[in-house]
Amino acid sequence: QIILWGRTEKCLKETTEEIRMMGTECHYFICDVGNREEVYRQAKAVREKVGDITILVNNAAVVHGKSLMDSDDDALLKSQHINTLGQFWTTKAFLPRMLELQNGHIVCLNSVLALSAIPGAIDYCTSKASSFAFMESLTLGLLDCPGVNATTVLPFHTSTEMFQGMRIRFPSLFPPLKPETVARRTVEAV
Secondary structure, three states: OEEEEEOOHHHHHHHHHHHHHOOOOEEEEEOOOOOHHHHHHHHHHHHHHOOOOOEEEEOOOOOOOOOOOOOOHHHHHHHHHHHHHHHHHHHHHHHHHHHHHOOEEEEEEOOHHHOOOOOOOHHHHHHHHHHHHHHHHHHHHOOOOOOEEEEEEOOOOEOOHHHOOOOOOOOOOOOOEOHHHHHHHHHHHO
16 A cells, blocks of 8 residues: 655645556545654554555655755755655654564655756755765664665656756756656666
């Protein structure tokens, strides 16, 4: 079964229905992963209503696509809260039970921009670099924890709404990835 979290109920409902039409049980909960208290509250609700989570996929992210001086302070904070701290809160909420069960996997859909920053996306690049360090440290910390693993995915530019209008210097050499390709390769990696 699949549990979806997000901030937009309309999108959650549509995706839940798509998954159910494929024959998989799916539930959704409205949750802003950048809000620590909300994450802990919804994690408790998930455990009570559905059961234990054994694979956590941290995929939430926002990008504002501006330089530091053109960025609004609140937008910069939002990027850090969702893209980085959200992973701290979701992992803290679900990892203890995974360790108890000796069965779990934490997956982070990150970005190649964690390793190679670009101008005009300082909030995103910084948050993804921090997220990468979080996952590296978590992975090393799990080495002695039987049955619990971590995987970090660092895709190149993926053709989603989030990156509409992004220009690549050599698009024929580096075409954007299809979301389906990233999803399939992530599942294979796990």
